[in-house]
Amino acid sequence: MIELRNVYKYFDDTVAVDDVSLSVPKGKFCALVGTSGCGKSTTLRMINRLLAHSEGEILLDEQAISDYDPVLLRRRIGYVIQNTGLFPHWNVARNIGLVPRLLKWPASQVRQRVEELMQLLGLPVGEFANKYPHQLSGGQAQRVGVARALAADPDILLMDEPFGALDPITREKLQEMLMQLQARLHKTIVFVTHDMDEALRLADHLVVMRAGKVIQQGTPLSLLQKPADAFVDSLLGGLERGLKQASLTRVKDHMAPLGPTLPAQSRIPARYTLRQALSMMLRDHSERLTVVDQHDMPVGELSLRKLVKEAHSSEQGSSRES
Ligand SMILES: Nc1ncnc2c1ncn2[C@@H]1O[C@H](COP(=O)(O)OP(=O)(O)OP(=O)(O)O)[C@@H](O)[C@H]1O
Secondary structure, eight states: OEEEEEEEEEETTEEEEEEEEEEEOTTOEEEEEOSTTSSHHHHHHHHTTSSOOSEEEEEETTEEGGGSOHHHHHHHEEEEETTOOOOTTSOHHHHHTHHHHHTTOOHHHHHHHHHHHHHHTTOOHHHHTTOOGGGSOHHHHHHHHHHHHHTTOOSEEEEESTTTTSOHHHHHHHHHHHHHHHHHHOOEEEEEESOHHHHHHHOSEEEEEETTEEEEEEOHHHHHHSOSSHHHHHHTTGGGHHHHHHHTSBGGGTOBOOOSSOOOSOEEETTSBHHHHHHHHHHHTOSEEEEEOTTSOEEEEEEHHHHHHHHHHHHHHHHHHO
16 A cells, blocks of 8 residues: 655755645556646655655555665565666566566576566567567567566556557557556556556546646546546546546446347447447447347347436536535
């Protein structure tokens, strides 16, 4: 568990981080988003003490980070940055094994761990172990960066725009890889990004910052349903907000039992998103879809009218709560 309580960071006259409080429970994925210079990276770097905070408290598992030995603290925390920070004259295997070697693991154990991680990250050992960073594509180098951060099995990962320099297709692949890794490893992750779609896709908890302050935080769906102000609304895509919300919602959570009327012609698997369902409705000129299970058996139906009604009542509900 990572907790920041009323944290400030000053650089001379600049207030880079201004009264930030947030907590990331164990095994959860927190994304920090906001425009350039709003204090995301500074917030991240204070967690592993690359930067000292000026005021407030930062706690790991309820213990102040100032009580930890900084070297031991950083070994508990994997750190991944945009330009990978790989050593150019070391091959991939040596780069990945850096922290275990510093920890004086026996050579055979380091080798085993490196090979295990390369496999986990889709980097075949025979092909990549002896390559140097300049021989890798951006996506491959970033996989090596993630493998290196995971080498000593830290419980926390801090990731600063890790996929920022990649083309959109590679970026999406690495997001997918990270989601799969997270489903297996359950690390506590704080992830900085400019890309709201990346944050919406990956995060359990979203923190929107502006000028050093946290403007709003919560689950991606809660922010999409009720952005705190026009700035958050525009970051979340303005008019596109409805479709983004639909991308995060599954058909199975909105289907109704099969009715007495004839099933609709178009069929959609229950695991698909509402965005895909809406697209199918538009494509097939149909306000109703039959929902099917993995064996293509009808299990329910989805109606556009009901979806619109539900969206309306959930907005009413969330405005009553706030
Ligand atoms: N070492 C430093 N010395 C002085 N000012 C700094 C330093 N590091 C950051 N700042 C300032 O602190 C503020 C926050 O910077 P930070 O890098 O945390 O923002 P960011 O949200 O991560 O930006 P970006 O998305 O562009 O990386 C900025 O005004 C920046 O100029």
